[in-house]
Amino acid sequence: MSEQVFVNDGNAYVDTQIGVLHGDAHIYQAGPEPQEQFRVAVNYLHGGLPGLARQRIRAAVLEGGLSSAEVAYHWALAVLSGRRPSDLDDEDFAALEHALSMAGDHPSGRWWRSVGVIQCFVDAVLDVGPDGRGSPDAYAQALHAHAQLPADDRLEIENHLDQFLAHLLRDGVEQRGDEHVRVERMTGERRTRVPKFFEPDPAPPVRKVPLATPPGTAWRPVAGAAAIVLLALWTLLGALSTASVPVTLLVLALLGAGGWYSGRQLVEYAYRKSRQSAKEAELTRGERAAIAQPGTMAPQDGFSDAVTAMIQAAFSSRQPADQTRDAYWQETWGLRACLHGDLVDLYARSGTPATAIAWLVDHHADDIVRRWRAHGLAGFRRDHRPAPLTSPRYLGGLAALAGAAVIATVTLLNFRFFALLLTVGLLYAAIRVGRTGVMVLYGERRRIELDTAEYQVRWAAEKVAHQRRVAHLADRPTDVEMGRWLALDLAYFKRSVMSDCRLTSHDVVTNVALTEAAPGSARARFVGGPFRHSAYTVLLFLLTEGGVRKVEARLEFASGKFVGERRNNFRYEAIVSADVKEVGVRFDDGRPRVLSDDEAYAATRTDKVVRREALMLNLVDRQKIPVLVDHFDTGTVDLLREDPDDLVRLAKDSSGISSAVRVLEAIAVEGRDWIALERNRMYRRQPRRRAVPIPPQSRQLYGSSPVQPWR
Structure with a gap:
């Protein structure tokens, strides 16, 4: 009862x-x-x-x-x-x-x-x-x-x-x-x-806040790579300065512009691919990024089971009656698991009764089922698709790097060719050493940025749904x-x-x-x-x-x-x-x-x-x-x-x-x-x-x- x-x-x-x-x-x-x-x-x-x-x-x-x-x-x-x-x-x-x-x-x-x-x-x-x-x-x-x-x-x-x-x-x-x-x-x-x-009286929605992952030791390879890059630039520019100061300044400008634009686009491309993989894991396996857990109370006994029952009931009442029923349950499994995890994290420690978020379960069930019917659950494959590496900034950056390489090669070919080879070797080593750390630091910053924007949109929709629910219950009998x-x-x-x-x-x-x-x-x-x-x-x-x-x-x-x-x-x-x-x-x-x-x-x-x-x-x-x-x-x-x-x-x-x-x-x-x-x-x-x-x-x-x- x-x-x-x-x-x-x-x-x-x-x-x-x-x-x-x-x-x-x-x-x-x-x-x-x-x-x-x-x-x-x-x-x-x-x-x-x-x-x-x-x-x-x-x-x-x-x-x-x-x-x-x-x-x-x-x-x-x-x-x-x-x-x-x-x-x-x-x-x-x-x-x-x-x-x-x-x-x-x-x-x-x-x-x-x-x-x-x-x-x-x-x-x-x-x-x-x-x-x-x-x-x-x-x-x-x-x-x-x-x-x-x-x-x-x-x-x-x-x-x-x-x-x-x-x-x-x-x-x-x-x-x-x-x-x-x-x-x-x-x-x-x-x-x-x-x-x-x-x-029940509908509990106000709580906004999801992405939980930042501690960088750990990711900064160390980045610092090492930066040191190697500085050493490579010191070697290259030192050799060029003995030949021509204007050429040295030109190469430095081309390297800076080319490295910034092409490197940034390349890192963003790699992050977009990883984010698409994360969204794929969320849809198919119910894996989700960590979020903050508001509230200081101990988790309520039975709260998780109550949320499970409400989610099951909400999706059962919305399931199709035709042969697509099995596909419906299979294709929404990951999102149902993520919804359960989100609700437990956000409300279990706040003292909110599980029944007070029943409206929220219905709201998200409606949204997920609507997207499933429109074949839109995998929309992230389109929204988070990595931009092709043919953008003007990326190609311009590559052209700047190529120009710097050509000028440096022509200048040092018969003068200090060994310095050129040493610079190339050092830059390759810097890329090998620092790429993992760069992806961790850059990817975490971008994840927080994109998750915050995504959660803001979700919270705004929840607030509208909450107001609609409150208005629906306004004539509740005394x-x-x-x-x-x-x-x-x-x-x-x-x-x-x-x-x-x-x-x-x-x-x-x-x-x-x-x-x-x-x-x-x-x-x-x-x-x-x-x-x-x-x-x-x-x-x-x-x-x-x-x-x-x-x-x-x-x-x-x-x-x-x-x-x-x-x-x-x-x-x-x-x-x-x-x-x-x-x-x-x-x-x-x-x-x-x-x-x-x-x-x-x-x-x-x-x-x-x-x-x-x-x-x-x-x-x-x-x-x-x-x-x-x-x-x-x-x-x-x-x-x-x-x-x-x-x-x-x-x-x-x-x-x-x-x-x-x-x-x-x-x-x-x-x-x-x-x-x-x-x-x-x-x-x-x-x-x-x-x-x-x-x-x-x-x-x-x-x-x-x-x-x-x-x-």
């Missing part, structure tokens, strides 16, 4: 996503502005994390003095979201009372009207008799107020209060909500944007959007299953929806948020008067499709126990398998077993239904801003385990009687509170007396 952690190191508050906390893992110590803290809390609420939202809104109100109808609305939602009436304790009722009273202090606007609807629903749910049955009048009044709200507000209240309202909503209301859920869950270009959430889509998916799935089973809201006492990462899914998260997955395993329990209907399916998150649906029914008495505990998990072919206690103990000696928390639902037929909690290892946690224990609680909250375990534990203990006992508990725990005042101008919306005190 691949994973990526997104860390936003910018401002301490980001309103569009929940991924940034406050520079400190403990919000109460950080002392943020109440309004900013409230905005972060709203993001948590919309992202499907009401527990964190409750904490932060409470802090903003009680410690920061924040007060408005909007705050009251979201606080009430956070208190009730995903919870049944029996889940609320005295502190929750006190918070709800505070929120509803706060709305009464700001009696106007959209938020106040929505709080009024929530209040009507709370009244209707809690206005029950000893048998747990509510008042039809209260239900009708709540539904009438709910119907007056805009569609988006109605849907938000329905989704957050789904567990609290249970079977209060009527079929007509649900049918309107079904269509809204069906449409809303695929809005925001979900299909194209969700995959971007799981793509965590809030991911959480909202998931909540809508679960609502859609529940309503779809109820429709297939011919169940209405009156037939379902309550429902439990659990999610865990599906096998083979990718996962990603923002700092402070839960992991989001590219695919989920969804378990839905519909608790009816007659028993439990369990439906399991795989949710492909980008498309919103539920596939592989499996159903099972059992009586309440079939549930033996339900608890959250640490289990041993082994991944067989990428699929997690929860081990029994004996298996986990035995496997620790031979296999690598991961310890994970899981909700274990045990049935009488020894069947076990595990739901794994997301794990947070050291590579996925920002320890400066996050508390691992808080993250585990967050993972349980986002997966539905926190609220589900209470229901399943009660059923395991009480069996079918839990329904009647639940209603009786709700009756016995009815609190008291004052009514929220409704101004006269708004009474036509709710009636003359829309709010009744809890009795």
